[in-house]
Amino acid sequence: QPFVAEPVTAVTDDLILVEGQADALSLAQVGLRAIALCGLTPGDLDLSGVSHVAFDDDDAGRAKALETALSIDPTVRLAFWPGHKDANAALQAGYTIDHYCVDLDAAQPAIMHLAMAARNAKGDERAELIRQFFTYYADLDEIIATDWKPDLAAQLCGGVQQFNRLHKAQQKEAEDGEHASPERYEYAAAGVAGGRIWEQLVVANDDGTRRSLYAIRTPDGAIKYASSVEVGNITYLPFPADLGVVRADVVLFPDSVDDIGTQAQLVRDIQKFIHKYLDIDPFYERLAAYYVMFTWMYDAFENLPYLRALGDYGTGKTRFLQTIGIICYRPMFVSGASTVSPIFRLIDMFRGTLIIDEADFGNSDAEAEIIKIFNVGYYRGGVVLRSEADPESKGDKYSPATYDVFGPKMLATRRPFTDRATESRCLTKRMTTARPRPGIPYTLGEEFRREARRLRNRLLRYRLENHRPIDIDQALADESVEPRLNQVTMALKTIVDSDEMRADIDTFIRAYNENLIADRQMTLPALIVQALAETHFNKRTNVLGEDARDFTLKGLADTAQKIVAELDPDTRVTAKRVATILSEELGMPRRGVCNRTRRAVVLYEESELKALMARYGI
Incomplete structure (x- = not known):
């Protein structure tokens, strides 16, 4: 997280960006406002108020300071403390507020430093720096550009006449389109960068339409909302609410960030929801509740199992997927897919939980493709290669295309997989033809969807508050249960917030493991x-x-x-x-x-x- 150092009484309005916390504290001690990156990249933060960048006074520090200042604004100034490596070293050597202010006043803007760097460079490097200079120069306020032009010309090429010729040549190149802007836009349902994590919401408007936006957890833990997120030169946008798969609820999103209460209460409420709409035994209810929570944190782990309902027609497999799947992380319902191709694209685009009904496709080629997704998609970095038509060749040539299929999956099948590797990755519930218990609704209406939406909103808060790089403690493994069960429970025990919940998970999973063994003993x-x-x-x-x-x-x-x-x-x-x-x-x-x-x-x-x-x- 960034470190903000605010003095009791600020001597100036300047805001100085430094690298480390010690430098920020040193400046605040004499009355200067400062913010320290503390390992973050500038593109991860809103630095629009920064007036000076003051990094270490060495070759690497100067280069980084110039790059950082230009990424904020070409008018941001580069400050150095002559004879001292950084602000902290200067303070220890006896610097006072007067010394710092003199150096701040003498600081040159970043675009001036870029002009000096271009003047001293040679060959292709000089040409590239000149192009960069005029790109930033074009963004300057007209009054500032006119006022600074003589000094910039002196630093860049020695005089205004040569400056004008260079400027004209660069403008012609830009008009010819030889050097397009490096900025770009990308659609993404979520992202993590520099202490921030953002997730797409789809929110209803008063007129009945819907709109997309991001819920963002900032490095200081606050929750904010925005229509886009900028990281470096990339602007991320949420998928439009009128996109076909979003409009048709093929992919589901939360619409708010709600309070979760305690984690234990969240688990109980998930289990109550499953119990209300689905008739399965209490053991599997609890496993399903834990798996739902696991899906909302899956990308913090290296591998994962799948949840599977196995049974004949009319045994409740579809209800199993609907009830549990609708509260998983960004569920993607693909039972209506006529081919496998859109499934690859959906997983790669939205990175959510795949919900696939009747996964034992009758077409053997389709089944082979599905098996690839299951066999590769259980570990981080799992990529499927497909041959697809090159759009530039009008279908005459084919090129390899990659699809990242890593992610949680729920599936329903009528028979076990013939591929034993696939079968071993499933936490399976065998469904029976018995009538459901009294009280379970025959149809799932608006109340069901409303309750599911509220749970997704609470689970989103759970993700935003708890998502972080996680190293699983191998001591959490329970050697008495199967490895695939440990994959889920070790991950959950790492992220739950109480010893009581960890003990509850251990008790449950041992009983579930005994049931698996009892089933196998009859085979x-x-x-x-x-x-x-x-x-x-x-x-x-x-x-x-x-x-x-x-x-x-x-x-x-x-x-x-x-x-x-x-x-x-x-x-x-x-x-x-x-x-x-x-x-x-x-x-x-x-x-x-x-x-x-x-x-x-x-x-x-x-x-x-x-x-x-x-x-x-x-």
């Missing part, structure tokens, strides 16, 4: 792991003292068949099925040959087996 992979464990730990020998344990695929299949017969006598376990599950689902593809029987046996490390036993609760 065939779990039974094969159990068969392998029984064979491994039931050490026995033959009459010759040789190891008599049977690690062949046939032997493991027979052991698994005995176990499964107690649960489902109709299920048949074959050696081929055991081989497939070991290789494709359990990660045990290695085979060897038994020295005694010369038959193929399964090879593994005991640590691998113990890890699988822990995973399946055996």
